Amino acid sequence: MKQSTTKSASLGRPSGRDSEKVRRDLLESARDHFLKRDFKAVSLREIASSAGVNGAMVNYYFGGKKGLYLAMVDELFESLDEKMRSLSDSSEFSIADFSHSYCLLLAENPWWPNFIVREILFSEGETKEEVLQRFSKMIAPKLLHAIGQEVEDGNYREGLNPELTLMSLMGMAIFPFLAAPMIERVFGMKIDESMANKLAEHNVALFMNGVVNQKQQVTEGTGS
Amino acid sequence: MKQSTTKSASLGRPSGRDSEKVRRDLLESARDHFLKRDFKAVSLREIASSAGVNGAMVNYYFGGKKGLYLAMVDELFESLDEKMRSLSDSSEFSIADFSHSYCLLLAENPWWPNFIVREILFSEGETKEEVLQRFSKMIAPKLLHAIGQEVEDGNYREGLNPELTLMSLMGMAIFPFLAAPMIERVFGMKIDESMANKLAEHNVALFMNGVVNQKQQVTEGTGS
DNA sequence: AGATTTATTAATTAATCGTTTAATTAAATA
DNA sequence: TATTTAATTAAACGATTAATTAATAAATCT
Numbered sequence: 060m061k062q063s064t065t066k067s068a069s070l071g072r073p074s075g076r077d078s079e080k081v082r083r084d085l086l087e088s089a090r091d092h093f094l095k096r097d098f099k100a101v102s103l104r105e106i107a108s109s110a111g112v113n114g115a116m117v118n119y120y121f122g123g124k125k126g127l128y129l130a131m132v133d134e135l136f137e138s139l140d141e142k143m144r145s146l147s148d149s150s151e152f153s154i155a156d157f158s159h160s161y162c163l164l165l166a167e168n169p170w171w172p173n174f175i176v177r178e179i180l181f182s183e184g185e186t187k188e189e190v191l192q193r194f195s196k197m198i199a200p201k202l203l204h205a206i207g208q209e210v211e212d213g214n215y216r217e218g219l220n221p222e223l224t225l226m227s228l229m230g231m232a233i234f235p236f237l238a239a240p241m242i243e244r245v246f247g248m249k250i251d252e253s254m255a256n257k258l259a260e261h262n263v264a265l266f267m268n269g270v271v272n273q274k275q276q277v278t279e280g281t282g283s
Numbered sequence: 284m285k286q287s288t289t290k291s292a293s294l295g296r297p298s299g300r301d302s303e304k305v306r307r308d309l310l311e312s313a314r315d316h317f318l319k320r321d322f323k324a325v326s327l328r329e330i331a332s333s334a335g336v337n338g339a340m341v342n343y344y345f346g347g348k349k350g351l352y353l354a355m356v357d358e359l360f361e362s363l364d365e366k367m368r369s370l371s372d373s374s375e376f377s378i379a380d381f382s383h384s385y386c387l388l389l390a391e392n393p394w395w396p397n398f399i400v401r402e403i404l405f406s407e408g409e410t411k412e413e414v415l416q417r418f419s420k421m422i423a424p425k426l427l428h429a430i431g432q433e434v435e436d437g438n439y440r441e442g443l444n445p446e447l448t449l450m451s452l453m454g455m456a457i458f459p460f461l462a463a464p465m466i467e468r469v470f471g472m473k474i475d476e477s478m479a480n481k482l483a484e485h486n487v488a489l490f491m492n493g494v495v496n497q498k499q500q501v502t503e504g505t506g507s
Numbered sequence: 508a509g510a511t512t513t514a515t516t517a518a519t520t521a522a523t524c525g526t527t528t529a530a531t532t533a534a535a536t537a
Numbered sequence: 538t539a540t541t542t543a544a545t546t547a548a549a550c551g552a553t554t555a556a557t558t559a560a561t562a563a564a565t566c567t
Contacts, residue, residue, distance in 0.1 A: 117556095268492070271492055328524085338546095
């Protein structure tokens with residue numbers, strides 16, 4: 060019922076619309092939604108509506124909901140790959156410098172830990188494997204080697220396990236951003252760029268020298 | 284475990300069935316499913332079928348899907364609360380001891396970080412707030428105070444920020460378990476109890492004294 | 508100008524979900 | 538023993554979902 064003579068003003072191809080922009084809008088809307096809620100919990104219509112288009116556009120441009128999701132994942136990883144490369148390709152590479160830059164990078168892209176953890180821990184398998192592979196080849200080998208080298212050179216403690224050390228380093232850097240909603244509640248602390256700066260310095264200092272007051276007691280037992 | 288359709292003979296109240304067991308089976312099945320996949324991604328029928336009963340039983344015993352989920356959350360938190368209390372109520376409380384026990388506790392309950400992060404980061408708000416409140420009152424205040432005390436006593440470096448320090452400590456301890464699937468892939472390292480023991484020792488040593496070889500160089504500049 | 512292609516929405520479809528209801532039977536009660 | 542209550546399933550319901558189709562009109566091509 061209805062319609063007939065009433066020319067629905069919004070039917071048919073709109074005039075002067077940039078279809079590439081529609082594509083980008085959909086990707087952006089998808090990122091906004093999928094980063095906050097689960098794949099199943101987000102509906103096609105919701106995403107499309109936020110992008111200002113009909114839900115059928117998702118099928119038109121991306122072949123379906125899953126297609127849009129994978130396109131979004133690809134996009135995120137590309138921007139991430141690029142930034143990580145520029146970070147680890149600096150001429151003079153040191154763990155401390157890397158750790159510091161890494162913290163700032165996370166502050167600029169707070170969606171990243173969230174995204175990685177969600178993909179790897181909670182995704183339904185399909186995308187998981189690919190994501191895991193891309194991530195595992197990114198930086199871990201380089202950092203492991205760098206830590207091993209420091210131990211060999213005698214700069215780091217003898218017997219220090221590179222794998223465990225890298226895990227600690229990653230945990231210290233990533234966890235605050237990952238658990239931001241909890242941190243903000245429990246500590247009453249906003250996770251912004253100024254905080255990231257403090258965190259970066261704190262982390263490097265803790266990583267290098269620990270919490271113990273060295274002026275008071277130098278070289279405690281260390282014999283494990 | 285799959286009873287499936289036992290044909291028409293299975294109508295009406297079954298003989299000699301323990302209704303309390305059905306309740307427990309449903310809770311267990313719910314935990315198995317909800318810990319692996321999202322709330323929305325798990326269907327009532329799936330849970331019930333795994334427990335060997337009809338989907339309507341979820342409504343009968345728990346008032347609905349959400350009721351079952353909350354009952355499961357309650358159960359998990361109860362077991363967790365109990366264990367955490369016994370950890371922080373030891374007569375002589377030290378950060379190092381706590382950190383060590385905490386690691387071992389995580390190794391025994393690997394679902395925990397997964398669950399917490401999922402609840403806080405990805406849940407749809409309703410349960411989130413309650414979970415956040417319970418968690419925020421658990422141990423954070425006690426640990427913050429303990430760290431502050433160590434600084435005051437001159438055991439920890441002057442100017443050490445207790446909040447940042449606690450974040451680092453939590454990150455070092457939790458991250459390996461949270462990212463276990465990634466760790467196992469990237470480092471070829473199984474996250475089991477033996478590894479948790481090494482990790483615990485490693486973390487305490489790193490937390491206390493850092494990575495720098497103290498025998499060679501004491502207190503480097505670190506001026507950024 | 509006319510035909511075709513491209514982009515868009517409304518309407519429809521088929522599946523699935525959580526929930527409700529009705530039927531059914533064992534157990535408990537009187 | 539007769540009646541009520543408790544526990545269970547199958548079936549149906551209404552809502553919501555992703556996906557498909559048909560209608561429509563601008564853009565583009567011939």
